[in-house]
Amino acid sequence: MTTDPHDGLLALDTHVDIPWPEGASPFEDGPRCVDLPKLRRGRVAAVCFAAYIPQGRRDTPAHAAAAERARAMLTTIAAMAPADGSGGLLATSAAQVEAAYAAGKPGIIPAIENGYAIGRSLALLDEFAARGIRYMTLTHNGHNEIADAAIPLVNLGDKETEYGGLSDFGQAVVDRMNELGVLVDISHAAKPTMMQAAARSRIPVVATHSCMRALCDHKRNLDDEQLDMLAATGGLAQVTAVSNFLRPRARAMELTVEDIADHIDYAVRRMGIDHVGIGTDFDGGGGVRGFMNAAEAPNLTAALARRGYGRDELGKIWGGNFLRLMRLAEAAAASPKAAAD
Secondary structure (H helix, E strand, O other): OOOOOOOOOOOEEEEEEOOOOOOOOOOOOOOOOOOHHHHHHHOOOEEEEEEEOOOOOOOHHHHHHHHHHHHHHHHHHHOOOOOOOOOOEEOOOHHHHHHHHHOOOOEEEEEEEOHHHHOOOHHHHHHHHHOOOOEEEOOOOOOOOOEOEOOOOHHHOOOOOOOOOEOHHHHHHHHHHHHHOOEEEOOOEOHHHHHHHHHHOOOOOEEEEEOEOOOOOOOOOEOHHHHHHHHHHOOEEEEOOEHHHHOOOOOHHHOEHHHHHHHHHHHHHHHOHHHEEEOOOEOOOEOEEOEOOHHHHHHHHHHHHHOOOOHHHHHHHHHHHHHHHHHHHHHHHHOHHHHHO
16 A cells, blocks of 8 residues: 555646746756756646747737747647657646546646737637647736736836726637636636636636745735635645745745645635645746756645545645546537536
């Protein structure tokens, strides 16, 4: 009988960036926090790899450039799962994630970070959904055509708020994401945006990489009212490993997995075990001492086990809860009327 609490878990990290422009190969054990060798060593079964699109100007040429970047990044993400089986397996459904795990292959789940990638076009949202994205983060830093962000960008002319939450277009985006089975990610969104999206979406929303504002007062974190909304609507808060979101003005090597576990504990106490998960933001700024890359994932599991989390609870936190949301999104796309009812 194993004494390793990480052994046999279907561990799913809901937010990892990819280097861009393309850097070190994901097939080699190199400088990236997350590559295929590290996933295997850390026994991380699946990863949502995000095509991160930084916020820029909101005009036709800039929107076209953002869409092209998203296409290129999604192509690179898909290439981690080559047809010859030498890498991971593309996993765009919960069943495919589980099949990849059963086959001993990392599941590659495409996503987009920042709805700026679609500009003002629902047709682009359809295109990216057809390419397999399973969630889209509504905003990054800076407002876009969809919604207000938690952090406005003064250099782009942002006011503190522009729409008071979702724009009219943003409401249509949430509706279309529901129809397509694409999860609504509210990390980086302003609080009114998050609250409105959670109320409007027929599928529970997810914060794929956020922390708890009660423990670290940062505009990017979720306050208790937001956590209560997630719990009430069936959503998720996936705790991240970014030092500034874990503890004010902290540096990565000043923190450990215990700091991540503190935020997980708080979220579980506030919302319940069914509403909490893990999204590291590796290769996008995430990492603490003892958990600087995917190979060290068992260290976080051990910290949680020491706090009394049992097998079923660890399974929910490390992926089971997110797989539940994936299934709800798939059901909504397959039968919109049933989801609405």
